[in-house]
Amino acid sequence: MLRASVLSSLFLVGLPALAAVEPLLADRTGSIVGLAGKCVDAAASGTANGTAIQLYTCATGVAQTWTVRDNGTILNPHSGKCLDVTGQGTANGSQIQLWDCNGSGAQQWVYDASAQTLRNPQSGRCLDVTGESSADRTRLQIWDCNGQTNQKWRLPGEDTSCTRSVAAGDSTLGVTFNGVRYNVAVYVPSGVAATTRLPLVLNLHGTGSSGPGQIAYSNIKAAAQTNTFAVVAPSGAIASSSGFAWNVPGVTTGPRDDVAFLDQVITTMGSALCGDLNRVFAAGFSGGARMASAYACARPDRLAGIAAIAGLRAGRPDPANTRQPDAASCRPASTVPVIAFHGQQDSTNPYDGGGSSVWQYSVPAAQQRWAALNGCGSTPVTTPVSPHVSRLTYSGCRDGADVVLYRISDGGHTWPGTPQPSPGNGNTTQEIDANTLFWNFFASH
Secondary structure, eight states: OOOHHHHHHHHHTTOOOOOOOOOOOOOEEEOOBOGGGOEEEEGGGOOSTTOBEEEEOOOSSGGGOEEEOTTSOEEETTTTEEEEEGGGOOSTTOBEEEEEOOOOGGGOOEEETTTTEEEETTTTEEEEEGGGOOSTTEEEEEEEOOOOGGGOOBOTTOOSOOOOOSOSEEEEEEEEETTEEEEEEEEEOSSOOTTSOEEEEEEEOOTTBOHHHHHHHHTOHHHHHHHTOEEEEEOOSEEETTEEEOOOTTTOOOSSOHHHHHHHHHHHHHHHTTEEEEEEEEEEETHHHHHHHHHHHHOGGGOSEEEEESOOOSSSEETTEEEEEOGGGOOOSSOOOEEEEEETTOSSSOTTSBSSTTTBSOHHHHHHHHHHHTTOOSSOEEEEEETTEEEEEEOSOGGGOOEEEEEETTOOSSOTTOOSOOTTSOOOOOSSOHHHHHHHHHHTO
16 A cells, blocks of 8 residues: 555655646545445444444434545544444454544445445455345445345435536546545546546556556547547556556556556546446556456456457466466456457567566467457457458357457557557557547447
8 A cells, every 4th residue: 555655755766756636526424325225323323443333224313424535434423433344354244343544454445336335445345234134233244245235325425317527628636545646647528418427448558657648649539539438547556667557466566456446446437527337448558458457357347348459468377387377367257348459579568478477378368268258159250450450359258248359460569550659669550540449349348
């Protein structure tokens, strides 16, 4: 967890700084309503550490007043204490209590507006009414997220409608995760009503770049304007060259859990941008493609599809045979449509595998693994697209979750179709445009 004191020490040794954050989402205070229209309640209006948190008939009072804060915690103003998983528990059945606010993982909550769940990232489990009982004084606990009604919550001020307060064009918004506020670059298309829910495309940068740099390099804004989607471009937190890198599970070790961070990015931007949380996609370049792949492995329920440019993965290399993906490191619970683009002259992430110890298996092996995960046919169909581009398609997949790869025979480690230069990374094909192709793919899934 990268706290302000840690950031200060990084600045002193000359590492790149995270820019100051501008607009932040306001705290919201009121009742949290759940099963059978009953409320989250501090037992007997208690204020002591260890006070039980329960379900109780809604009434006006301090025991049922909660402030959902932009740092991921939920405060009871009367006691000055926070919703807390007892004993830092991560197991099913760990009970919820009041405790001194301390910013620990036991007090972090991520709200999914589309699913109406409150998830504790430390445990990966959801706030749950024990035994699905709606009786007064039923204790609250964490339990495996399952989408049942005893895990659905309506936060203060929550409504089915939305109004986007962010102006069209480029903006910088703040996302607070584990007590640290991070800048996220966004682009909102013009000419869209403020109450229209927009699809969201996470645009994840490569190693050494940043969110704003990725928006510029990918040249994605024209596609966003034409096709009416919002672009959300966060930055990694690992200092790398003149920018940042992602903390990809099984690949890197960094100061921030970037799977959980992207959870918070989606939740925050869904609210701020009036986003359609059923139409969230992740596109990434190089290290950002690895991060998009890893996020799809871990959170298939949060994504409607991914586009991996110069970096499709399906888990880490298998330690027993590095030329194949490690099946245990990518086991999504549901299908994810996948489209990828990769140059056969890419020397950074070689198309045929090899390279760095965290790359190793080939891009076709990654595509084949996603095809197996999505229940597709066993053999891809290869279709010529242009003189140097072929499309390899696995179809017949569960839920229509096709897995498509554009193979570029003369392509380097680059983003197809961008006019932006990429010195030292080989040829950037102009025979296809990745933005147009991946959006058409997303729109059909």
